[in-house]
Each structure stands twice: as structure tokens, then as C-alpha cells.
Amino acid sequence: MILFDPFFWEVFISGLLAGVMYALVALGFVLIFKASGIFNFAQGVLALFAALTLVGFQTGQVPFAHLLEAVFGLHVTHWGDGMPTVLALLLSLFVMIGLAWLIVKIVLRPLVNQEGIILFMATIGLAFVLEGVGDLMWGANVKRLDVGLPEGPSDFLLDHTGMFIEKLEISAAVVAMILVASLMLFSQYTKMGRALRAVADDHQAALSVGISLETIWWVVWSISGLVALVAGVMWGAKSGVQFSLSLIALKALPVLMLGGFTSIPGAIIGGLMIGVGEKMFEFYIGPMIGGATENWFAYMLALLFLLFRPQGLFGEKIIERV
Amino acid sequence: MTIATQDAFTTDDGRLIGPTLLEVKGITLKFGGVTAIENISFDIREGEVRAIIGPNGAGKSSMLNVINGFYHPQEGEVWFKNELRAPMKPYQIAYQGIARTFQNIALFKGMSTLDNIMTGRFTHMSSGILAQALWKGSAEREEFVNREKVERIIDFLEIQQIRKTEVGRLPYGLQKRVELGRALAAEPKLLLLDEPMAGMNVEEKEDMSRFILDVNEEFGTTVALIEHDMGVVMDIADRVVVMDYGKKIGDGTPVEIRKNQVVIDAYLGISHD
């Protein structure tokens, strides 16, 4: 009986844990989408960028070192042996907030009232810029990221349940859950949060709350910056900081299609479904068809799903007025 | 409504109107709990100008949307050319010979006036993808035959000078005209106009009424239109249906409608110009 198979539970739980991460990133999307109707394709690269910055600060790299060397022949790579992780985290957060501000001013404001698809393509462009800048600042080599999270398998679980589960994943999940919870609280109980949801319904309403649209955008982009940072840290710590990190984050896209672009619970449940789904599929079906199915499973799932429920699990029904 | 039983009918200005072209019977349309249209029946006869009037939210537009297949009513039947019409998609209905314009212009902003009206010929063009790709023989000929038909409409609507202008850049009045042109290009049996004169000044309204009458007369096209401007309606309509809160409260010639007490109370009382 499958339910007593520890492997099943191992796969199931690690799926859930991964799912929480997806949910977290997805949440970033949802916030931005609700507040500014933008489908932020750059979310993944944001995570990469955040992680790169963090590592940079930690290890005390000089930004644009290569460029400086190439252009001015300056040969400086480090300004010292780095700073404590907490400080680095804070600084990176500030960077992300500043970045959010730039994005709003340079990209979003000129594109206000454009069709969603145009904004979408703009964020693809943005993704490229960020990737380029990130690499140019900190170099494209794979970096090890250590924020002092526990590593190795959780002996406790191994001993008692025989399940092999990374501590890192657990702690990541915990952090993610905390963040998710606080975000939900934020959007439920703070003035800003209400404003955000107001904008989603209509822009005038938001203004009546007395907060300018740009501020709201800034806030949401900062938040998704924070989310990106956390996601970047977790994934970075797990598999090193490199370009593929931005692709992992793309996993959040099918999550959204599943959960619906406008629903926070949708994002969470969708995330968990995908997480579990892809692990299960890989574990049970994967071997028969050559494995490595994570790359596409989520997308195919979402695709099939959309055929029957275009608005996703929790998204509002799209009614076309004639 | 004694009219409905007659199979031919004489208008106020003494024109004889043909047999029934389209008839809706007991249409009821609900959105969730809300009832947009409640048990409405009326007919549209060949060659007439039929007006549907009523205050905002009376369900006029919904009625058009039922006729050309955007909405599928919960109850009731639509009879077209004396056949009960099975539920259809709008594009199938287009092939049946029903064209329409929209209250808020629905042109293809990215295309020129000419192309917009050419799209109206879609139901008349059949050459296959390969023929199109090679642009030889049938495909090319078909294109030019239809181009000429379209040019006649452009000439008819007196919009030669904007032939190759992108419609997005045209003033409102002209856009309305182009949209009418697109509907005409389909050479429809029945032409549905949703507030063709909304937001026009007096002069533009006069032009538009003239065009509508000319269409009706030149091509013998049956016209059903929604309009707010009572003056216009009374001038150009042969028969009028009056709706209020999704119900039909009157049906008859302009003269009769003017006399109809229910209508006066419900609608004419309020000025709508």
C-alpha cells in the first residue's frame, strides 16, 4: 500500500517544501500583477540579481571589477574580506528597493495604460538588462552562497521516519512560510495592503485612498524584490548562484496559471500542487521516459489545466463585454 | 400587436413592407440572477427600418447580441427566414447574412479604412491558403473583384479621401461611417445598428440617417437599429419596438408609438436628446 511507503512520503514532503518556494515566488508575481496589471517575467532574474548582489557584498567584491579592468586597466577585485551576512542582506534589500524605484521610473511610468502584452514583453527586456548588469557587476562565474543555514539531511526525520530530507529545504520552507504569512497579513490589514488590492480593482479607487499609483508600484516591486532576495538566497544556497537560478524561478509561471494570476491563496496552493506534482511525476513516471521531467512537467500540467479552466483555480472569471 | 399577424404591411409613408425576415419569440436572457430580457417577441420584416428604443439598461443591446449570437438566451426562439435557428456562433450567423455595428466603435485600429471594409467581405472570399500565398489566378481575381465592391461602398459613403488612412487616426464621426461600411460590405440581409448616431452632432446625424435610408433603399437591406434620438427614430423608422426594464412595452408605427400611453409614461416623458 503506497501510503505506507516512506519513499512516497519523502517525495511528497520534499515536493511540498519545493512547492512552498514556488508559492513564494508566485506571490511576488501576484502582488505585482494585482497592483499594476504587469506580468513580471523578470521575477526570476530579480532573484538571480538579488543573490548575486548578496554574494557580492558578503565576499566584498568590487562591482564592475572586470569592466573597470577592461576599460581603465584598474585591477581591483575586492575591497576587503566582506561583511557579516545580516548587513549584506540588509544592503542587498536596499539595492532591490532602489532597483524597484528605477524600474518604476524608467520602465513602468512611460508604459502606463499600455496593453498587458506590451508590458509583458517589456519585462522580458528588463530581464535581459538585469541579467547583463548582474553579470557585469559581479561576474558570471558560479558562486557559492552560504548564509549559515543548516545543511545536510535531517537526522531526526531520517531516524524516526526513514525519510531523507535536506535541512536546508526545511528551513527554506519555514522562511518561505513566514514570508507568505506576513505578506498575506500585510495585504489584509495595512492601509498600503488595502490600497494594493484597491488598485487591482480600479486605479481611481487607489488614488482615493490617497496613495499615488507610482508609490504603490514602487512598494509592490520592492516587495517582490524582497521575495526575489529570499528565493535567491534559498536556491542559491542549495545549488549555487548562477544563471539557471533565474530559470528555476520561471517555475512560478505555471504555478500562476494554475492558481490564477489574481489570487494569493491560488498562488500558494498552486505552488504546492506543482511542487508535489512534479516530484511525484519524476519519481514514478520519470524513469520510464528518461527522467529530467521537472523542466516541463509544471508547464504541461498548467497547459492542460488551462484548456479546461482558463482563469485558473481561483482567478476571477474573464467575462467579455460586447 | 395586430401587425404581426399580417404578412404584408404598409408604413406611414405608404411603402409596402415585405414578409417576416426575422422573428424572436419569447426570448428570456439572464446573467446569473439578473434578468436582462424577459419574454420578448417581435418580428423584423424584409426591407423595413425597424427601431428598438428604450431607456438605458432596457436590454436593447442585449437583444442585438442575442440576434447575432453573442448571448444565448435561456428561453425563446429565433426564427430567421422562416427557419428556427439552432444556437450558433456569431461567425456562423455572419454567414447567414446578418451584419452589425457596435455602440462603441469596434474597428480594426491597425488597418486602413480600405482594409477594414475589405474584412467586411470576408464571408464572400473563399480562396485557399496556398492560392493566397502564390497570389495567382483565383486568389488575385477574387481580391480585385471584392476590392471593387468595397470601392463602391467607399464611394457610397463618400469617404474616398480617407481610403488609405489608418482608422485609428480618424475622427469619431468618420469611424462610425467606416464601421457602417464594413457592415455593408458583407451585403447582409439584415443589418443591425447599435446606436449608429451616438455622440454625433446634428449634421453628422443627418448624414448618417441619410446613409441608413439610402442603404435601405438602394440595396433593399433590412435595417434594425437602436437609437436614443427620438427625432431621428420617428423620422427614419418604419416600425418601432419599445423596451423598458427588459420587457416590451410597445410595438408599432411611429405614429402609433407616439399615441401609446404606456410608452409615453415610461419613455417619451423623459427627454433623451
Next chain:
Amino acid sequence: MVSTPSRGPVAETIPKLLQRNSSEFGSSPAYRVKEFGIWRSWSWNQTEKEVESLSLGLLQCGVETGDHIAVIGSNRPELYWSMVAAQSVGAIPVPVYQDSVPEEMIYILDHCNVKYIIAEDQEQVDKVIELGKRLKSLKKTIFLDPRGLRKYGKSELMSFSDIQKLGLAHREKLLPDLLKRLEEQNAENTCVMLYTSGTTGKPKGVVLSHKNILAASYSSSQFDKLRQEDSVLAYLPMAWVGDFIFSIGQAYCTGFCVACPESADTMQTDLREIGPTYFFAPPRYFEGLLTTVMIRMEDASSFKRLVFKNFMDFAKIVGPKILDNKPVSFFERLKYTFANFIIYAPLKDTLGLRNVRVGYTAGEAIGPEIFDFYRSLGINLKQLYGQTEAAVFITQQPDGEVRSDTVGIPTPGVELKIDEAGEVFYRSDSSFVEYFKNPESTKSTKDSEGWVATGDAGFIDAASNHLRIIDRVKDVGKMSDGSFFAPKYVENKLKFFPTILEAVVLGDKREMCTAFINIDLTAVGNWAERNNIAYSSYQELAGNSEVYEMISGFIRDVNLSVSKDPMLSSCQIHRFLVLHKELDADDGEITRTRKVRRGFIEDKYSDLVEALYNGAFQVDTRTEVTYEDGRKGHISAELEIRNVEVFEPKLELT
């Protein structure tokens, strides 16, 4: 291949010329019209067939020799065919101005007791129907465009195409009769009857024989070496003698192609598409065009404006020389060629005048700088002097000796003489037969030896040996001090300022000259925008004090130049006012050809005239106006009157 038609009239009537062209030029285009988005064309062959079927149709309708057939509408090939068809069956075509209101029409239609009317569309038919019973002699109305006419189920209404079908249906039966009528005709038969819009009194029907038309057409065609390959855009009213000569007379003599625009408001684009080689336009057209050119250039980038200005100034010096094959330095020619590529050619191209080989203007004097502008671009724009009675051509300017202030030398075959009163007389084969049903004015205009009085005062310019026209004889009056009063002369100088649309100079038998000014709304409006002067109406703009400033400045300049001519120095303007409404043909203030009706204006605005002479500086007035739909209304206004500086005559001998 360049085929200039054989010298001298090969045929003695227009219909016979049609046969000649059909056999000689067969498949080359005779008519084009922009319709349904493309230029539909008819070869001479097809034209002949079209005209034939139409003639047969007319025969079937019972048209008789000598009947008058009115043709009302804008320039369409079908309407030109109608006129030729009418001639073919021995009837007399009478083109009528399509913009005239029924009241104006009734006189003409009744005067020539019209039997048939060929009208373009519903608009014209409605007018005819409105006149209804008052047209006793009318038998049938034929319409071109059936649109909106279906419901008028009247038996006396028939569509153009139906007439042609009718004709073809009975071809065998009717053809002999048609051929017989064609044979019987000769040069003396009436070719067309045109009503002169007469600056005073009722219009007169000028009867022109085939001889008149063909003589004028041939000599002028040869004068300018018109070719069969040429093409012309027919956009001027068909009822105007000029259009008849260009679009039928010369077209049939030389066999060139006549193109008709899609509609009045697409004329400019159609002109560009067709790019005619032979072009006529009244001075006001060239004025208007120049104004728009300048206005459009205003918005160009400063650099472009600089280049444009530089090159145009350069062209003013060199262009005319090159056009007249006068010697220019190599460098000049080089620069001109370059400038031509950069500016002139593109400009001409966008204006649609690039291919123009021969261009004419006439009817009014044209401003020197306007005239020079076009010539400096390399457009061979010339002036001619003519009138309906002469089938247009009296004098015209030969290539190489073109000037803005003369009207050229007599057209071949025309004799010229000037009597002691300064009035110009001419005699030629092209001078008209008679005024229809009006022997006495015929007598008063054309004497027994065939000399025709033009009614214009003029003299032969000693320097150029060209004719120079001062003014209408009757308008050349005497001031109270006995000196010479030539209002038109001054008015024209005024009208050369783009901001002045019309001017009426008064002063006959008075001690000094004064003037009414009509501002040009486009030009002034634009000027107002640039100097951000707000205005809500023509009237308000006209009354604006800064506008007054500008105008009085211009008048001062004019006075200065007038003062230089001792003969006319007394015609300087002392006081003026700007009229609160545009002079309008519908109000009878100007003719359809936009000639000022002096007398009429003087008594319509008698109150203003009085104010001009009683020294007042303010005057209230109330004026009747006629709207497009014929309704009448009133506008009242308070007008300002200003004095202008005048100068002592300089007695330098020039």
C-alpha cells in the same frame, strides 16, 4: 512618337474630329476619371462608341436639330460626351454652372427654352424638379448617378446608362438618321452656347460656332505646340468657356487626354497623381497654393526653412533666365541643378506640377511675386487674355517673353486695335456669332466689320510690345478733380498681399479714393495663431485692431507704388475699412467667377460708403446674408475706419 496633328482644321465640326481621333489615335487614352480608387480610362475608340450610343439614345428620345440641351454637373467624362453627343444630333449643348441656385438656373434654362437636361446627380435633379412647372419647354431630364433617385419614379426622368442602352437597342433604325445629321452639319453650325456670368445685369448666351471653337483651338494649340501625348486635368466649371476650349476644343484638335478628378476636395491629390503636362488655373488658385506652401513651410525645421529660403531666393534670379534660355554662368547652372534636385523638383512634384510643359493663368491680374515664384521653379507659367466672346484666346504670351504685368501678343489669326478711349477691340474667326435672342447687345458689342469690343481699357506696352490691361472701361472713371480713376489696378495691387482676399476701391467722381477690404481667413487666421491672437469668428478677426494695423501697412505700401505712376497717383487710398463678411456670390456681391460687382456693392453697403466719406471712425451696419441652403439671415457689426498715409506723385520719368 510625337504626333502633332496635321495643320489647319482637318474637320469642320467637333463630332467629325472625334471620328478623326478615333481613327488616328485609336487606342490612346481620351478620358480618364478617378473612380472607385483607380483611374478608369477610355480610348478615343471607346469614346466614339460611348458618344455614338448616347447620340442614338437622344435621337430615340426625339431630340431635334437646334434643340438646346443643358448639361449640369461637375467634370465627368460622361458629361463631356453628352455635349459632343448633343452636337452629333444637331442639338446645342448649354453647360450650366453646377453650383448656381435654382433661381439663377431658371433664367438660363428658360431663356434658351431648354428641351433636355443632362444632370450629374440627385443634387442637380432636385433643383430641376424644384423648378418643375416653370420649365415649360423641358421634355426629359437625364441623370448620371442614380443614387437616391430610385424613388423619384417619374417618367420624364431617365438614367444616362438607360439612354445609351436605348440607343444601342435601336441602332440599326437610328444610325442612318445620325449619320445624316452629322453630314449636314458644317463649320457655321452652333457648337456650344455659353452664358457669360456678366458682371452687371442678366447673363447673356454667347453663341459659338464650330468655326469659332476650332479656329481658337487650332491656333492656340499650335502656338504652344500641344501634342497628342499631353494631358490636362479638367477641374474648372464646365460652363466656363475656358474648360470647353481646353477639355473639348483643344483636346479634340490635338487628341490629348482629359482627366477628371474624383471629387472637388480630392483635386489636389488627383492633380499630383495625374501630373498633367498642360495646366490652366486662375490666379487665385496659384495664390492659394503659394499661401499653403508658405504656411506648410512655416512648420518645417529651421534648417530646412533656411535652405528653402536660400534656394528660393536664388531661383528667383536664375530660374526665369533658365526657363527663357537666357545665358547663365556655369556655377549658377550647377547650383540650380543641385537646388532643383533638393527643393524645386520635389516641391513641383508634391504640388503635382512637375510635368507641366505649358501652364496658363488668366481672368485677373496675378501678383508679380506669385507669378515669379512658379516660373522660378521652372514651371512654364504664362498669361493670356481672353473672353467668352472670343472663345478665350485674344492674346497670349509666347515662350521666352513672359512677364507678370502684360498679357502677351495677339494669338495667331487675331487682329487687335485700341480706340482713343483706350478700349481694346479684336477681330478673328473665333469671335462669336451672336448673343442668343439679344440682337441689340450683339450689335453694341460686335460691329458690322466684325470688330468686337472687349470692354477693357488697355494699351500696347512699348517695351515688350505686349498688350497691357488696366481695367474695365466702364470702371475707369474720373475723380472729381478730373484725374484718372482705375480701381481694379489698385485692387489688384492690394490683392497681391496673401492676407487680402478681396478689395473694393471707391472714388469715382469723388475727391479721394477709399476702400473696402476682405481678409483671407486662412492666411490671417494662421497669422493670428502665430501671434497668438484669439478670435472666435471671421467677424471678430476682421475687426481686430492688429489686423487693421497690418492691413493699413500694406495699403501704405500700395499707395507708395501707386504714387510712382503719375497717371494714377490720384488713386491712392485715403481711408479704408475691413468688411465684416466675405463677399459672396450667393449674395450677388461677386460673380461666380469671383469678379467684383462694384455697383451692386456700392449700394448694398451705401451706409459704409457714406461713413468712409463723412470722416467718421466708427460705423454700425446690418447686412443681409444668404446661407448655402438659400435661407437668408442678418448680421450686424460695428466697423472701424482708418486713415492711411498718402504720397506726393514722384515726377521721375520712367
Next chain:
Amino acid sequence: MIYREAGDFKTTYKADQETFPIRLDKVGFWLSVLIVVFVIPLFLNDYWEKAVFLPFFIYAIAAIGLNILTGYCGQVSLGTGGFMAVGAYSSYKLMTSFPNLDMFVVIICSGIVTAFVGILFGIPSLRIKGFYLAVATLASQFFLVWLFNKWEWTYNYSATGQITAPERDFLGVVVTGAYSAPWATYLFCFGFLFIFGWMARNLVRGHIGRSWMAIRDMDIAAEIIGVNPLKAKLSAFAISSFYIGVAGALYFSVWLGAAEPTEAFSIDKSFDVLFMIIIGGLGSMTGSIIGAAFIVLLPVVFKTVLVGLLGWPTDIAEFTQIILIGSLIIFFLIKEPHGIAALWRTLKQKLRLWPFPY
């Protein structure tokens, strides 16, 4: 300035609807075609062939394909890389299974195969719109690439998992494999670009093209004039995929000669082609070609300038280039959503009105 149009009037609809109604344009176009066909091959060497012309021609075909779908029919797709892979692998299978098949036939068939796959992945477009669809198309990208990794049959069970193009000819002229002459491959690819560019042009100016644009501009209105959304969208997907398939086939068999899915057909390919049409101009044939030229030449220029002249490290040149492209995308979306093609049109308009500003 250079245009002279007076007297250039149209007497038939054929003349009026020509691709180059203005005489000068027509002359210019055919002149450049002649140069491309007869002059350039004379000076063509391996570098120009491999680094500039082949990629340009091939990407141009792909861009035209994607533009049909995205620019004309309004359906954004991020699956281009995947579809190119389908084209490539079909051509590989065809070349290896039917050694005597002419290369032209191979390429066409590969296109047809891709067309069917395209229809398959186009089906969701009936239910979902805009970026929902864009994301959905990512599925095809990832799935297809995975498929060609895992399904040995597609690469004939080769140990490396790589596919290598055998030597094949077109009408006796070798166009694939190591011994193909530059001029041959060059003309072969240009031939495809020319023919299929011309066909695409014909498609978009006919009623089918109009039905696509109708769907793009306002699908509701499109329906009431009789356009069946299913037919319109799926036909767009099919045609578009056909072009991309052809491009993919050429890309592998003629240009690269050997390929390996994860690298050659990664999602970056999808982006590259998308960028080509955004920068070049959505809904414009000229745009597709200009865009392709731009994106293909940019790296070449960067390499020569930054690396060659300034002696920067390659990676830095690469990063700056990525940044530039990204910002260009944003710039064009903000300033000129219709891309370089639109700028070109405006310029042309100005030249036609010269010396007038409007």
C-alpha cells in the same frame, strides 16, 4: 526628396495593390536583389557566410514566421526555439532515412512537420489570451527540448546525443556537410528567404491575412464579420510554425551542420527571434528582416569593436550586448511599438512630402 510621383497613377487594382506601388521603391528593391544574388557571392568567404549571411537569412525566415503569429495574429509565442528544434530534427531524420531526397524537399517537409506540431500547441490559444498564452507556449519550448534530449530515436541513438548533418545536395549542388561551398549555401538560404518572404507577403495582404489582423485588433468584431477564431488562430500557428520549422531545418542542416538540443534550441532562441520582431517591427515583413539583420549583426559588431579594437574580454562584450538589447526592447516598446520598420515608414513619408514637414 528622392521620390518623384507626379504622373505615377494607377489604372488597375493590380497596380494599386502592388507590394511596391511607388516606382522608386520597386527599382530599389529589385536592384538590391540583383546585388545579393549576383554580386555578393563573388566576394563571399567562409567567415561572411557563416557569421553574417546564413544566420541573417535563416533568422529572417524565423522572424517572418513569428511575426505572422505575433505581429499579425497577436498571439505571443515563446516556443520558437522548440519549433526550430522540431524543424531541425525532422530534417535530420529525413536526411538520414531518405539519403536521395533533394534538400529542398527535405526542408519543406520539415516545415510541414513543424506546422502540425505548431497546430497542436496552438490549441490552447482558443481558450487563453495574451501572456497567459505566452507562458503556455513556454511549455512547448521546454517539453520539445526535453523530448529531443530523451527520445533516442530522434537522434538515431547516437552516443553523444548530437545530430550531425550528412552531405546532401540541391539539384546536384552540395548545400550541407563540410564540403558545401559558401556561395551554394548562401544562395540556397537566400532562395528560401526570398520565396517564402514573398509568399508571406501575399498571405498577409489577402483575406486570410486580414482575418489574422482582425483577430489581433478586435476578436469580437472579427467574429461578427464571419472570421472563425479557431480557423484564424490555428492557421496562423500552422503557417508560423512552418516558417520557423524551415528556419530550424536550415539552421541545423545548412548553417551549423551539427546540433545538440539544450544549447542550440534553448529558450534564448525564442527570445532572440521575439526581439527581432519587436525591434524590427511587429506586423511588418520589412520589420522581420531588418530585425533579423539587427540582432544578427549586433554581436558581430560588438565582437569586432569591443573585443577586436578595444581588446575587452569576450564575456564583458557579451554582457554589455545583452544589456543593450534588453534596453533597446524597452526603448522601442516605449517609443515606437512598431519598431524600426515604423521609423523607416515615417522617414519614407517625410521623403515623399519633402520639402514639406507634413
